[in-house]
Amino acid sequence: MQNTLQHTAFNVEKVRADFPILKVHVNNKPLVYFDNGATAQKPTQVIDAIAKYYYEENSNIHRGVHTLSQKATTHYELARTTVQKHLNAADVNEIIFTRGTTESINLVAHCFGKLFIKAGDEIILSEMEHHSNILPWQVLCEERGAVLKVIPVTENGELNLEEYKKLLSDKTKLIAVTHVSNTLGVVNDVKEIIAAAKQKNIPVLLDGAQAIPHMVVDVQELDCDFYCFSGHKIYAPTGIGVLYAKAKWVEKFEPYQTGGGTIKTVTFEKTVYVDGPLKFEAGTPNIEGAIGLAAALNYLNEIGLDTIAAYENELVHYATEKLKQLPGVKIYGDVKDKAAVISFNVNNAHPFDVGTLLDKQGVAVRTGHHCNQPLMQCFNIPGTVRASFAFYNTTHEIDVFISALEKAIKMLL
Numbered sequence: 001m002q003n004t005l006q007h008t009a010f011n012v013e014k015v016r017a018d019f020p021i022l023k024v025h026v027n028n029k030p031l032v033y034f035d036n037g038a039t040a041q042k043p044t045q046v047i048d049a050i051a052k053y054y055y056e057e058n059s060n061i062h063r064g065v066h067t068l069s070q071k072a073t074t075h076y077e078l079a080r081t082t083v084q085k086h087l088n089a090a091d092v093n094e095i096i097f098t099r100g101t102t103e104s105i106n107l108v109a110h111c112f113g114k115l116f117i118k119a120g121d122e123i124i125l126s127e128m129e130h131h132s133n134i135l136p137w138q139v140l141c142e143e144r145g146a147v148l149k150v151i152p153v154t155e156n157g158e159l160n161l162e163e164y165k166k167l168l169s170d171k172t173k174l175i176a177v178t179h180v181s182n183t184l185g186v187v188n189d190v191k192e193i194i195a196a197a198k199q200k201n202i203p204v205l206l207d208g209a210q211a212i213p214h215m216v217v218d219v220q221e222l223d224c225d226f227y228c229f230s231g232h233k234i235y236a237p238t239g240i241g242v243l244y245a246k247a248k249w250v251e252k253f254e255p256y257q258t259g260g261g262t263i264k265t266v267t268f269e270k271t272v273y274v275d276g277p278l279k280f281e282a283g284t285p286n287i288e289g290a291i292g293l294a295a296a297l298n299y300l301n302e303i304g305l306d307t308i309a310a311y312e313n314e315l316v317h318y319a320t321e322k323l324k325q326l327p328g329v330k331i332y333g334d335v336k337d338k339a340a341v342i343s344f345n346v347n348n349a350h351p352f353d354v355g356t357l358l359d360k361q362g363v364a365v366r367t368g369h370h371c372n373q374p375l376m377q378c379f380n381i382p383g384t385v386r387a388s389f390a391f392y393n394t395t396h397e398i399d400v401f402i403s404a405l406e407k408a409i410k411m412l413l
């Protein structure tokens, strides 16, 4: 496959060779994988790191005196340091391993809620949040008699920051917003959101699930209190994720779940918990997941996230221009500052029908509400077709997708 983008010093063929699954055929057609927003494919470097762990080191971590256990512990903790460096967190103890973004948000809702939320308090979210960044807060508000406040989305799919500022009050206890919209790809001005919150000393949680694969994230520069992401969207395995929490929250929060690995001492009368992230990692954690995540981050950093962002930006603009030339296509969130995601509909065709016809031609896209039902209600649509790109995608694949879509449109007219 030829890469027709001229302006980037990026060898897409070389990186494609790192992803074995890209050679797969679907419905007798070469796979065109445009569902990266749901989960990204894994390079050999990640698969090999996990295999090496199972071939050579598998053992339970922390508390083992034998060599394998110490090796596994070292690699698990090295993975934490890799994440710390990747996010530029001030301290390695600010990195908590979780199952993914969903669990990270649940952890904060539980721990923050238990200590700081009471009746009448307010939590601010936005209309474009993924259900994973709505439900934990909704449950918390129901339990405590607190109130959810919602930042509205404008017609072109951006957060209305003027309205956001009006929502801020002495009752506001926390703001939880997405860094990048999973449906629209719109990149939110989180710096402005955080700056306004800081004036009132309100903590901010960022859902970074869709931002982390596409851009450099520096939590100190952002000055957010919490940053959440999932490994599987950044070329690492499923079942591993990260919660970055500023040290003061790690210290204040009580354990989310309790059990082995979280304690200093236990008697039937009283338990004393360890300090730091292990307090939140009860039970045997996802050791190979953490090792795979570190391998993925090392792999990405070798290519360079700025290089990746520039190339993906070219891909998304190339696809947007091609899509706009097709009759009846409506794009949602067609703004300048966006990650590698395009959501659209075709005339009155149901997104499922479009997605099914694309799949028959080997093109994998996602259809439906994308766990964004409130956003769908805001646009008054049942769902969209979403094409989401990764740096291993090519303009040739976009051409294949566009001609497959042209065929689908003809069939659906």
Ligand code: PMP
Pocket: 037, 038, 099, 100, 101, 102, 103, 130, 132, 133, 178, 180, 181, 182, 207, 209, 210, 230, 371
């Ligand atoms: N937030 C956003 C913005 C997402 O895109 C996703 C995944 N679609 C999630 C949260 C939930 O991530 P996970 O299922 O990996 O926990």
